[in-house]
Amino acid sequence: xxxxxxxxxxxxxxxxxxxxxxxxxxxxxxxxxxxxxxxxxxxxxxxxxxxxxxxxxxxxxxxxxxxxxxxxxxxxxxxxxxxxxxxxxxxxxxxxxxxxxxxxxxxxxxxxxx
Amino acid sequence: xxxxxxxxxxxxxxxxxxxxxxxxxxxxxxxxxxxxxxxxxxxxxxxxxxxxxxxxxxxxxxxxxxxxxxxxxxxxxxxxxxxxxxxxxxxxxxxxxxxxxxxxxxxxxxxxxxxxxxxxxxxxxxxxxxxxxxxxxxxxxxxxxxxxxxxxxxxxxxxxxxxxxxxxxxxxxxxxxxxxxxxxxxx
Amino acid sequence: xxxxxxxxxxxxxxxxxxxxxxxxxxxxxxxxxxxxxxxxxxxxxxxxxxxxxxxxxxxxxxxxxxxxxxxxxxxxxxxxxxxxxxxxxxxxxxxxxxxxxxxxxxxxxxxxxxxxxxxxxxxxxxxxxxxxxxxxxxxxxx
Numbered sequence: 001x002x003x004x005x006x007x008x009x010x011x012x013x014x015x016x017x018x019x020x021x022x023x024x025x026x027x028x029x030x031x032x033x034x035x036x037x038x039x040x041x042x043x044x045x046x047x048x049x050x051x052x053x054x055x056x057x058x059x060x061x062x063x064x065x066x067x068x069x070x071x072x073x074x075x076x077x078x079x080x081x082x083x084x085x086x087x088x089x090x091x092x093x094x095x096x097x098x099x100x101x102x103x104x105x106x107x108x109x110x111x112x113x114x
Numbered sequence: 115x116x117x118x119x120x121x122x123x124x125x126x127x128x129x130x131x132x133x134x135x136x137x138x139x140x141x142x143x144x145x146x147x148x149x150x151x152x153x154x155x156x157x158x159x160x161x162x163x164x165x166x167x168x169x170x171x172x173x174x175x176x177x178x179x180x181x182x183x184x185x186x187x188x189x190x191x192x193x194x195x196x197x198x199x200x201x202x203x204x205x206x207x208x209x210x211x212x213x214x215x216x217x218x219x220x221x222x223x224x225x226x227x228x229x230x231x232x233x234x235x236x237x238x239x240x241x242x243x244x245x246x247x248x249x250x251x252x253x254x255x256x257x258x259x260x261x262x263x264x265x266x267x268x269x270x271x272x273x274x275x276x277x278x279x280x281x282x283x284x285x286x287x288x289x290x291x292x293x294x295x296x297x298x299x300x301x
Numbered sequence: 302x303x304x305x306x307x308x309x310x311x312x313x314x315x316x317x318x319x320x321x322x323x324x325x326x327x328x329x330x331x332x333x334x335x336x337x338x339x340x341x342x343x344x345x346x347x348x349x350x351x352x353x354x355x356x357x358x359x360x361x362x363x364x365x366x367x368x369x370x371x372x373x374x375x376x377x378x379x380x381x382x383x384x385x386x387x388x389x390x391x392x393x394x395x396x397x398x399x400x401x402x403x404x405x406x407x408x409x410x411x412x413x414x415x416x417x418x419x420x421x422x423x424x425x426x427x428x429x430x431x432x433x434x435x436x437x438x439x440x441x442x443x
Contacts, residue, residue: 015370071363071372073322073408077231088372158384163345173443179311181344181434186384196388200307220345223315224430232321233407236313236432 001081004056004109011086012052018114024056027106029093043094050113053087057107064096067106120145122297128160128217129290137295138212141170145299148204150197151176152298153185156291161186163220166295168213170204178214179238182293197298206299215293305334305442312403312435313344316360318424319413325364325405325435332443333397336366338390339373339437343380346431350412356380360433364405367398378407378433390438397439407433 005022012019031042048069055067058076065076070089093106120142126135141148151168155161166185167178187196223236310333314323341362359380364373373393381387417428 011369014368068408070375071365071406073361073363073406075232075321077321086369161384162348162382173306174308175306176309177311179313179434180309180436181311181342183384183386184340184342184388184436198388202305202307204306205304220313220432223313223432224346226315226430231318233315233317233323233430235325235327236315 002084004054004084007084008052008054008109008111012111012113019111020114021112023110025108025110027093027108029095029104029106031095031099031102031104039097042097042099043092045090045092047089048087048091048110049089051088052111052113053091054109054111055085055087055106056109057105058083058085061104061106062096062099064098065104066094066096068092068094118301119149120299122299124213124295124297126215126293126295127290128156128215128293130217131287131289132217132219132222134214134216134219135293136212136214138210141206141209141211141297142299143208145301146206147300148200148206148209148297149300150199150298151185152187152197152296153182154294154296155182155186156293157287160217160287160291163218165216165219166213168211170206170211171209172212175204177238178216179220181220182215197296199298203300211297213295218287305440307337308333308439308441308443310437310439310441312437313432314407314435315430315432316346316407316409317430319409319411319417319428320422322409323407325403325407327403328400329397329403329437330443331399332441333437333439334442335397335440336393336395336437337440339364339376339393339435340390341376341378341433341435342386343378344432344434346429347380347411348382349429350417350427351380353380354382356411359411359431360407360409362405362407362433362435364403364435366395366401366403368402369404370398370401371395380411390436393438 029044032040034040059079059081061076063076067074069087069091072085072087074085095104122142124137124139126137128135153166161183164182165179166176166182167180168176185198223240312327314325316323343359347359357379358377360378362376362378365371366373412428417425419425
Protein backbone atom coordinates (compact mmCIF):
# COMPACT_ATOMS: atom_id res chain seq x y z
CA UNK A 1 0.00 0.00 0.00
CA UNK A 2 1.34 3.37 -1.00
CA UNK A 3 1.28 6.22 1.44
CA UNK A 4 -0.73 8.82 -0.41
CA UNK A 5 0.79 11.90 1.22
CA UNK A 6 4.33 10.74 0.53
CA UNK A 7 3.44 9.87 -3.01
CA UNK A 8 1.86 13.26 -3.66
CA UNK A 9 4.78 15.15 -2.13
CA UNK A 10 7.26 13.23 -4.24
CA UNK A 11 5.20 13.74 -7.37
CA UNK A 12 4.89 17.47 -6.82
CA UNK A 13 8.56 17.87 -5.98
CA UNK A 14 9.50 16.00 -9.16
CA UNK A 15 7.44 18.40 -11.20
CA UNK A 16 8.84 21.45 -9.45
CA UNK A 17 5.49 22.33 -7.91
CA UNK A 18 5.28 23.63 -4.37
CA UNK A 19 2.28 22.59 -2.35
CA UNK A 20 0.42 25.52 -0.82
CA UNK A 21 -2.25 23.49 0.90
CA UNK A 22 -3.43 19.92 0.96
CA UNK A 23 -6.25 18.07 2.65
CA UNK A 24 -8.46 15.03 2.28
CA UNK A 25 -11.93 15.73 1.07
CA UNK A 26 -14.90 13.40 0.71
CA UNK A 27 -17.24 13.70 -2.24
CA UNK A 28 -20.64 12.09 -1.99
CA UNK A 29 -22.27 10.73 -5.12
CA UNK A 30 -26.01 10.10 -4.83
CA UNK A 31 -28.08 7.74 -6.86
CA UNK A 32 -31.58 9.12 -7.23
CA UNK A 33 -34.34 7.01 -8.71
CA UNK A 34 -38.04 7.71 -9.15
CA UNK A 35 -40.83 5.41 -7.88
CA UNK A 36 -40.67 3.24 -11.01
CA UNK A 37 -36.99 2.59 -10.49
CA UNK A 38 -35.77 4.79 -13.33
CA UNK A 39 -32.44 6.32 -12.40
CA UNK A 40 -32.60 10.12 -12.54
CA UNK A 41 -29.06 10.74 -11.45
CA UNK A 42 -26.08 8.64 -10.48
CA UNK A 43 -23.24 11.01 -11.12
CA UNK A 44 -21.75 14.24 -9.83
CA UNK A 45 -19.70 16.87 -11.61
CA UNK A 46 -17.63 19.58 -9.98
CA UNK A 47 -14.75 21.95 -10.70
CA UNK A 48 -11.19 21.35 -9.60
CA UNK A 49 -9.34 23.71 -11.85
CA UNK A 50 -5.78 24.63 -10.88
CA UNK A 51 -5.77 21.93 -8.27
CA UNK A 52 -4.67 18.32 -8.18
CA UNK A 53 -7.08 15.74 -6.83
CA UNK A 54 -5.82 12.27 -5.96
CA UNK A 55 -8.31 9.47 -5.46
CA UNK A 56 -7.67 7.85 -2.08
CA UNK A 57 -10.33 5.16 -1.73
CA UNK A 58 -10.70 3.46 -5.08
CA UNK A 59 -11.08 0.15 -3.24
CA UNK A 60 -14.33 1.39 -1.67
CA UNK A 61 -16.02 2.48 -4.86
CA UNK A 62 -18.20 0.08 -6.86
CA UNK A 63 -16.58 -1.77 -9.74
CA UNK A 64 -17.47 0.04 -12.95
CA UNK A 65 -17.23 3.55 -11.50
CA UNK A 66 -15.94 5.96 -14.08
CA UNK A 67 -14.12 9.16 -13.13
CA UNK A 68 -13.17 11.62 -15.82
CA UNK A 69 -11.38 14.94 -15.72
CA UNK A 70 -9.47 17.17 -18.10
CA UNK A 71 -6.30 15.19 -17.56
CA UNK A 72 -7.44 11.69 -16.74
CA UNK A 73 -10.13 9.14 -17.28
CA UNK A 74 -10.38 5.96 -15.24
CA UNK A 75 -12.70 3.00 -15.16
CA UNK A 76 -12.54 1.02 -11.96
CA UNK A 77 -12.14 -2.58 -13.05
CA UNK A 78 -10.79 -4.22 -9.94
CA UNK A 79 -10.33 -3.29 -6.30
CA UNK A 80 -6.78 -2.40 -5.53
CA UNK A 81 -5.26 -0.05 -3.02
CA UNK A 82 -2.11 0.40 -5.09
CA UNK A 83 -3.55 2.58 -7.81
CA UNK A 84 -3.39 6.32 -7.32
CA UNK A 85 -5.21 8.31 -9.94
CA UNK A 86 -4.78 12.02 -10.40
CA UNK A 87 -7.37 14.48 -11.66
CA UNK A 88 -7.38 18.13 -12.68
CA UNK A 89 -10.14 20.36 -14.01
CA UNK A 90 -13.79 19.39 -14.33
CA UNK A 91 -14.19 16.12 -12.47
CA UNK A 92 -17.13 13.83 -13.11
CA UNK A 93 -17.84 10.74 -11.04
CA UNK A 94 -20.23 8.32 -12.69
CA UNK A 95 -21.53 5.31 -10.76
CA UNK A 96 -22.19 2.11 -12.72
CA UNK A 97 -25.75 1.07 -13.55
CA UNK A 98 -25.21 -2.03 -11.44
CA UNK A 99 -24.92 0.12 -8.32
CA UNK A 100 -28.28 0.07 -6.51
CA UNK A 101 -27.48 1.82 -3.23
CA UNK A 102 -28.45 5.40 -2.57
CA UNK A 103 -25.08 6.99 -1.98
CA UNK A 104 -21.40 6.39 -2.35
CA UNK A 105 -18.46 8.33 -0.98
CA UNK A 106 -15.26 9.02 -2.87
CA UNK A 107 -12.34 10.29 -0.85
CA UNK A 108 -9.87 12.64 -2.49
CA UNK A 109 -6.60 14.20 -1.46
CA UNK A 110 -6.83 17.75 -2.71
CA UNK A 111 -3.63 19.65 -3.45
CA UNK A 112 -3.47 23.37 -4.11
CA UNK A 113 -0.20 24.37 -5.76
CA UNK A 114 1.48 27.66 -4.91
CA UNK B 115 22.79 26.76 -65.02
CA UNK B 116 20.05 24.86 -63.24
CA UNK B 117 17.55 26.85 -61.30
CA UNK B 118 14.57 26.27 -59.09
CA UNK B 119 12.99 23.01 -58.17
CA UNK B 120 13.26 19.45 -59.14
CA UNK B 121 10.80 16.65 -58.53
CA UNK B 122 12.74 13.47 -58.16
CA UNK B 123 10.70 10.29 -58.45
CA UNK B 124 10.96 6.74 -57.29
CA UNK B 125 8.52 4.08 -58.49
CA UNK B 126 7.57 1.05 -56.47
CA UNK B 127 5.34 -1.85 -57.41
CA UNK B 128 3.30 -3.61 -54.76
CA UNK B 129 2.29 -7.01 -56.03
CA UNK B 130 0.61 -8.60 -53.04
CA UNK B 131 -1.07 -7.76 -49.77
CA UNK B 132 1.27 -7.08 -46.90
CA UNK B 133 4.31 -6.72 -49.10
CA UNK B 134 7.25 -4.64 -47.94
CA UNK B 135 9.22 -2.82 -50.55
CA UNK B 136 12.54 -1.17 -49.88
CA UNK B 137 14.22 1.33 -52.13
CA UNK B 138 17.25 3.49 -52.09
CA UNK B 139 18.36 6.25 -54.34
CA UNK B 140 20.69 9.21 -54.44
CA UNK B 141 19.66 12.84 -54.55
CA UNK B 142 20.56 14.98 -57.56
CA UNK B 143 23.94 16.56 -56.94
CA UNK B 144 22.92 20.04 -58.09
CA UNK B 145 20.36 20.39 -55.33
CA UNK B 146 21.19 20.98 -51.72
CA UNK B 147 17.86 20.94 -49.92
CA UNK B 148 15.00 18.51 -49.61
CA UNK B 149 11.84 20.49 -49.01
CA UNK B 150 9.07 17.96 -49.22
CA UNK B 151 7.91 14.47 -49.93
CA UNK B 152 4.70 13.00 -51.32
CA UNK B 153 3.32 9.66 -52.38
CA UNK B 154 0.86 8.64 -55.03
CA UNK B 155 -0.86 5.35 -54.41
CA UNK B 156 -2.91 3.43 -56.95
CA UNK B 157 -6.01 2.61 -54.90
CA UNK B 158 -7.69 4.65 -52.26
CA UNK B 159 -8.22 1.60 -50.12
CA UNK B 160 -4.52 0.88 -50.11
CA UNK B 161 -3.81 4.15 -48.35
CA UNK B 162 -5.16 3.14 -44.99
CA UNK B 163 -2.93 1.07 -42.84
CA UNK B 164 -0.06 1.15 -45.31
CA UNK B 165 3.06 2.75 -43.96
CA UNK B 166 6.05 4.56 -45.34
CA UNK B 167 9.36 5.04 -43.59
CA UNK B 168 12.05 7.30 -44.91
CA UNK B 169 15.56 8.30 -44.05
CA UNK B 170 18.40 10.35 -45.45
CA UNK B 171 22.06 9.61 -44.98
CA UNK B 172 20.99 6.91 -42.54
CA UNK B 173 19.17 9.37 -40.31
CA UNK B 174 15.50 8.76 -39.85
CA UNK B 175 13.02 11.36 -41.07
CA UNK B 176 9.83 9.32 -41.06
CA UNK B 177 9.40 6.34 -38.83
CA UNK B 178 8.58 3.07 -40.55
CA UNK B 179 5.08 3.25 -39.13
CA UNK B 180 4.27 6.62 -40.71
CA UNK B 181 0.97 6.20 -42.50
CA UNK B 182 0.89 6.53 -46.26
CA UNK B 183 -2.39 8.44 -46.35
CA UNK B 184 -0.74 11.40 -44.66
CA UNK B 185 1.64 11.74 -47.60
CA UNK B 186 -0.83 11.51 -50.46
CA UNK B 187 -2.19 14.37 -52.49
CA UNK B 188 -5.48 14.55 -54.37
CA UNK B 189 -6.17 14.88 -58.06
CA UNK B 190 -6.92 18.57 -58.12
CA UNK B 191 -4.07 19.67 -55.92
CA UNK B 192 -0.65 20.59 -57.22
CA UNK B 193 1.92 18.26 -55.71
CA UNK B 194 3.84 21.02 -54.02
CA UNK B 195 0.66 22.28 -52.29
CA UNK B 196 -0.09 19.10 -50.45
CA UNK B 197 3.25 17.55 -49.87
CA UNK B 198 4.64 16.84 -46.51
CA UNK B 199 6.73 20.00 -46.45
CA UNK B 200 9.71 20.45 -44.21
CA UNK B 201 9.75 24.01 -42.87
CA UNK B 202 13.41 23.53 -42.15
CA UNK B 203 14.66 21.89 -45.34
CA UNK B 204 16.78 18.82 -44.92
CA UNK B 205 20.29 19.44 -46.24
CA UNK B 206 21.31 17.01 -48.97
CA UNK B 207 24.44 16.58 -50.98
CA UNK B 208 24.22 13.58 -53.28
CA UNK B 209 22.69 11.99 -50.24
CA UNK B 210 21.68 8.41 -49.81
CA UNK B 211 17.90 8.32 -49.64
CA UNK B 212 16.15 5.21 -48.40
CA UNK B 213 12.57 4.28 -47.83
CA UNK B 214 10.37 1.37 -47.02
CA UNK B 215 6.74 0.98 -48.03
CA UNK B 216 4.63 -1.66 -46.34
CA UNK B 217 1.20 -2.52 -47.66
CA UNK B 218 -1.57 -2.74 -45.03
CA UNK B 219 0.90 -3.20 -42.22
CA UNK B 220 -1.27 -1.77 -39.48
CA UNK B 221 -4.24 -4.06 -40.14
CA UNK B 222 -2.15 -6.94 -38.92
CA UNK B 223 -1.80 -5.30 -35.51
CA UNK B 224 -5.54 -5.07 -34.92
CA UNK B 225 -5.82 -8.63 -33.73
CA UNK B 226 -3.18 -8.14 -31.07
CA UNK B 227 -5.03 -8.52 -27.79
CA UNK B 228 -2.00 -8.54 -25.55
CA UNK B 229 -2.49 -4.93 -24.56
CA UNK B 230 -4.83 -5.63 -21.69
CA UNK B 231 -7.38 -4.70 -20.69
CA UNK B 232 -8.55 -1.87 -22.85
CA UNK B 233 -5.60 -1.31 -25.10
CA UNK B 234 -2.35 0.55 -24.97
CA UNK B 235 0.72 1.77 -26.74
CA UNK B 236 1.98 -0.42 -29.52
CA UNK B 237 5.63 -1.14 -29.09
CA UNK B 238 7.99 0.06 -31.78
CA UNK B 239 9.22 -3.50 -32.14
CA UNK B 240 5.74 -4.59 -33.20
CA UNK B 241 5.44 -1.89 -35.81
CA UNK B 242 8.90 -2.06 -37.29
CA UNK B 243 8.59 -5.74 -37.83
CA UNK B 244 11.95 -6.34 -39.34
CA UNK B 245 15.24 -4.57 -39.22
CA UNK B 246 14.92 -2.83 -42.51
CA UNK B 247 17.92 -0.70 -43.03
CA UNK B 248 21.35 -2.16 -43.34
CA UNK B 249 24.00 0.33 -42.41
CA UNK B 250 26.84 0.95 -44.79
CA UNK B 251 25.03 -0.71 -47.66
CA UNK B 252 26.18 0.28 -51.12
CA UNK B 253 23.99 2.73 -52.94
CA UNK B 254 22.17 1.00 -55.77
CA UNK B 255 19.94 2.35 -58.47
CA UNK B 256 16.40 2.96 -57.33
CA UNK B 257 15.05 0.50 -59.85
CA UNK B 258 16.80 -2.24 -57.93
CA UNK B 259 14.45 -2.31 -55.01
CA UNK B 260 14.38 -5.42 -52.96
CA UNK B 261 11.29 -7.29 -52.04
CA UNK B 262 10.54 -9.65 -49.27
CA UNK B 263 7.61 -11.91 -48.89
CA UNK B 264 6.17 -10.61 -45.67
CA UNK B 265 2.74 -12.13 -46.03
CA UNK B 266 -0.12 -10.84 -43.96
CA UNK B 267 -3.80 -11.56 -43.64
CA UNK B 268 -5.46 -10.89 -46.93
CA UNK B 269 -8.59 -11.62 -48.89
CA UNK B 270 -12.04 -10.13 -48.77
CA UNK B 271 -12.36 -10.37 -45.00
CA UNK B 272 -9.68 -10.52 -42.39
CA UNK B 273 -9.85 -12.10 -39.03
CA UNK B 274 -9.57 -10.28 -35.75
CA UNK B 275 -9.18 -12.33 -32.64
CA UNK B 276 -10.92 -15.35 -34.05
CA UNK B 277 -13.93 -13.77 -35.70
CA UNK B 278 -14.35 -12.27 -39.09
CA UNK B 279 -15.20 -8.74 -40.04
CA UNK B 280 -16.13 -7.69 -43.53
CA UNK B 281 -14.36 -4.46 -44.34
CA UNK B 282 -16.21 -1.53 -45.84
CA UNK B 283 -16.06 -1.47 -49.68
CA UNK B 284 -13.52 1.33 -49.65
CA UNK B 285 -10.81 -1.06 -48.51
CA UNK B 286 -10.92 -3.11 -51.71
CA UNK B 287 -7.46 -3.09 -53.25
CA UNK B 288 -6.41 -4.68 -56.50
CA UNK B 289 -2.90 -6.01 -56.77
CA UNK B 290 -0.52 -5.13 -58.17
CA UNK B 291 -0.55 -1.40 -57.77
CA UNK B 292 2.09 1.26 -58.08
CA UNK B 293 3.40 3.72 -55.54
CA UNK B 294 5.33 6.74 -56.64
CA UNK B 295 7.47 8.70 -54.26
CA UNK B 296 8.04 12.32 -55.19
CA UNK B 297 10.81 14.30 -53.58
CA UNK B 298 10.87 18.07 -53.88
CA UNK B 299 14.45 19.30 -54.16
CA UNK B 300 15.65 22.88 -54.27
CA UNK B 301 18.98 24.50 -54.89
CA UNK C 302 27.94 19.96 -32.99
CA UNK C 303 25.06 18.11 -34.56
CA UNK C 304 22.49 19.96 -36.56
CA UNK C 305 18.90 19.97 -35.39
CA UNK C 306 16.42 18.81 -37.97
CA UNK C 307 12.79 17.83 -38.35
CA UNK C 308 11.62 14.29 -37.83
CA UNK C 309 8.21 12.77 -37.39
CA UNK C 310 7.72 10.49 -34.45
CA UNK C 311 4.55 8.40 -34.36
CA UNK C 312 3.14 6.97 -31.15
CA UNK C 313 0.56 4.30 -31.86
CA UNK C 314 -1.94 2.80 -29.51
CA UNK C 315 -4.65 0.19 -29.88
CA UNK C 316 -8.20 0.40 -28.52
CA UNK C 317 -9.61 -3.00 -27.61
CA UNK C 318 -12.81 -2.18 -25.76
CA UNK C 319 -15.39 0.57 -26.20
CA UNK C 320 -15.61 1.52 -22.53
CA UNK C 321 -12.17 0.91 -21.07
CA UNK C 322 -9.91 3.96 -21.27
CA UNK C 323 -6.44 3.54 -22.71
CA UNK C 324 -3.51 4.79 -20.67
CA UNK C 325 -0.51 6.11 -22.54
CA UNK C 326 2.81 5.98 -20.81
CA UNK C 327 5.97 6.10 -22.86
CA UNK C 328 9.41 7.65 -22.85
CA UNK C 329 10.33 9.77 -25.84
CA UNK C 330 13.71 9.07 -27.43
CA UNK C 331 16.44 11.29 -26.04
CA UNK C 332 17.29 12.86 -29.40
CA UNK C 333 13.95 14.67 -29.46
CA UNK C 334 14.47 18.15 -28.08
CA UNK C 335 11.31 19.93 -29.12
CA UNK C 336 7.83 19.08 -30.35
CA UNK C 337 6.68 21.73 -32.77
CA UNK C 338 3.37 20.24 -33.91
CA UNK C 339 1.02 17.41 -33.06
CA UNK C 340 -1.53 15.52 -35.09
CA UNK C 341 -3.74 12.69 -33.90
CA UNK C 342 -5.33 10.44 -36.50
CA UNK C 343 -7.32 7.26 -36.65
CA UNK C 344 -5.19 4.70 -38.48
CA UNK C 345 -7.17 1.52 -39.08
CA UNK C 346 -10.06 -0.39 -37.59
CA UNK C 347 -13.08 1.91 -37.37
CA UNK C 348 -13.87 1.36 -41.06
CA UNK C 349 -14.83 -2.20 -40.12
CA UNK C 350 -17.67 -0.90 -37.97
CA UNK C 351 -19.25 1.72 -40.20
CA UNK C 352 -19.90 2.55 -43.82
CA UNK C 353 -19.45 6.26 -43.08
CA UNK C 354 -16.27 7.80 -44.33
CA UNK C 355 -16.18 10.57 -41.78
CA UNK C 356 -17.02 10.73 -38.09
CA UNK C 357 -16.09 14.03 -36.43
CA UNK C 358 -15.12 12.52 -33.08
CA UNK C 359 -14.42 8.92 -32.18
CA UNK C 360 -12.71 9.72 -28.90
CA UNK C 361 -10.94 12.20 -26.70
CA UNK C 362 -7.25 12.19 -25.98
CA UNK C 363 -5.59 14.01 -23.11
CA UNK C 364 -1.83 14.44 -23.41
CA UNK C 365 0.82 15.43 -20.88
CA UNK C 366 4.46 16.09 -21.68
CA UNK C 367 7.67 16.32 -19.66
CA UNK C 368 6.67 13.74 -17.06
CA UNK C 369 3.28 15.32 -16.33
CA UNK C 370 4.68 18.82 -15.87
CA UNK C 371 2.83 20.13 -18.88
CA UNK C 372 -0.73 19.28 -19.77
CA UNK C 373 -1.14 19.99 -23.47
CA UNK C 374 -4.89 19.59 -23.32
CA UNK C 375 -7.62 17.51 -24.85
CA UNK C 376 -7.71 16.59 -28.50
CA UNK C 377 -10.68 15.20 -30.39
CA UNK C 378 -9.76 12.29 -32.59
CA UNK C 379 -11.75 12.17 -35.84
CA UNK C 380 -12.29 9.26 -38.16
CA UNK C 381 -11.54 10.52 -41.64
CA UNK C 382 -11.39 7.88 -44.34
CA UNK C 383 -11.14 10.22 -47.30
CA UNK C 384 -8.14 11.25 -49.33
CA UNK C 385 -9.15 14.87 -48.84
CA UNK C 386 -8.59 14.51 -45.10
CA UNK C 387 -6.90 17.49 -43.54
CA UNK C 388 -3.13 17.46 -43.24
CA UNK C 389 -3.03 20.22 -40.68
CA UNK C 390 -1.13 19.80 -37.46
CA UNK C 391 -1.87 21.40 -34.11
CA UNK C 392 0.67 23.96 -32.93
CA UNK C 393 2.56 22.76 -29.91
CA UNK C 394 6.00 24.32 -29.37
CA UNK C 395 6.95 22.17 -26.40
CA UNK C 396 10.57 21.94 -25.29
CA UNK C 397 11.15 18.36 -24.28
CA UNK C 398 13.20 17.41 -21.28
CA UNK C 399 15.62 14.62 -21.93
CA UNK C 400 14.18 11.15 -21.27
CA UNK C 401 10.90 12.53 -20.02
CA UNK C 402 7.60 10.69 -20.05
CA UNK C 403 4.79 11.24 -22.48
CA UNK C 404 1.60 10.34 -20.68
CA UNK C 405 -2.05 10.55 -21.51
CA UNK C 406 -5.44 8.97 -21.61
CA UNK C 407 -7.75 8.06 -24.42
CA UNK C 408 -11.48 7.60 -24.02
CA UNK C 409 -13.44 5.99 -26.83
CA UNK C 410 -16.75 7.71 -27.60
CA UNK C 411 -18.29 5.63 -30.39
CA UNK C 412 -19.85 2.20 -30.87
CA UNK C 413 -20.67 1.76 -27.21
CA UNK C 414 -24.24 0.47 -27.69
CA UNK C 415 -25.61 -3.03 -27.13
CA UNK C 416 -24.76 -3.97 -30.72
CA UNK C 417 -21.12 -3.81 -29.76
CA UNK C 418 -21.15 -4.76 -26.11
CA UNK C 419 -22.68 -7.86 -24.52
CA UNK C 420 -24.28 -7.80 -21.10
CA UNK C 421 -21.23 -9.46 -19.55
CA UNK C 422 -19.01 -6.62 -20.74
CA UNK C 423 -17.26 -8.46 -23.55
CA UNK C 424 -17.42 -7.12 -27.08
CA UNK C 425 -19.56 -8.58 -29.86
CA UNK C 426 -18.26 -9.46 -33.31
CA UNK C 427 -19.45 -6.10 -34.60
CA UNK C 428 -16.77 -4.36 -32.60
CA UNK C 429 -13.39 -3.99 -34.21
CA UNK C 430 -10.22 -3.06 -32.41
CA UNK C 431 -8.74 0.09 -33.82
CA UNK C 432 -5.46 1.94 -33.86
CA UNK C 433 -4.93 5.64 -33.24
CA UNK C 434 -1.62 7.31 -34.02
CA UNK C 435 -0.23 10.44 -32.41
CA UNK C 436 2.17 12.11 -34.83
CA UNK C 437 4.74 14.28 -33.14
CA UNK C 438 6.55 16.64 -35.44
CA UNK C 439 9.78 17.05 -33.61
CA UNK C 440 13.13 18.75 -33.67
CA UNK C 441 15.73 16.09 -33.33
CA UNK C 442 19.46 16.34 -32.80
CA UNK C 443 20.43 12.77 -33.54
